[in-house]
Amino acid sequence: MKNYLIKLLISTLLILVISYFLKIEITNYLAAVFMAVALSFLNTFLKPILKILAIPVTIMSLGLFLLVINASIVKIADYFIDGIQMTFLQALFFSVILSVSQYILNKIFTEKKNNK
Template sequence: MKIFLKLLLTAVAVVVLSQMLPGITVANYGTAILVAVTISLLNMFVRPLLVLFTLPVTILTLGLFLFVINACIILLVGNLITGFAVSGFLTALLFSVLLSIFRSFLFSLLKEEK
């Protein structure tokens, strides 16, 4: 149940960021949910491989290369989903940073008190 709520909150963040950033377009809410699912799947399966293969560069840049990996994942989602478009690398970089901030804020609202 909590996974579905997180996916819906991510979809809401995608829609809000598409309204804020001029280089991001989302066709409809269904596309935003599909983008959220695709981002989650790519972060689960592809991102660890990219981090492993680029480990020397990541260490050399003190972890800043992880931002590039996140932007590449956003660009990949833009190529995979037809109703989601990203205009360029810098837009994808800014979108990934803002999406991480939005998601961390929204997920903090889901924390249960112990």
């Protein structure tokens, strides 16, 4: 639970920072928190289904279609959160930058479980 809250905090801060640089409109900080929760939920439940359904297209595009799936997940979260507005191109760059940043910061700040 502690690691999840740390990851949620990291995601919220990254959403605020990345949206500033990509000129994405966020009306308040609570919208960024809801965006982090929505992305967490959608990445857990919807993204695996989309990846399975898009296997042929992903193979034909040599994996580049996964970027479209990531951007679509961000746009779906954007649709449900009132305080955030972005275009699909912004969502594409946002998803790539967010994924790389989350990977790096989660490796630094979350605990590793010992498998003894």
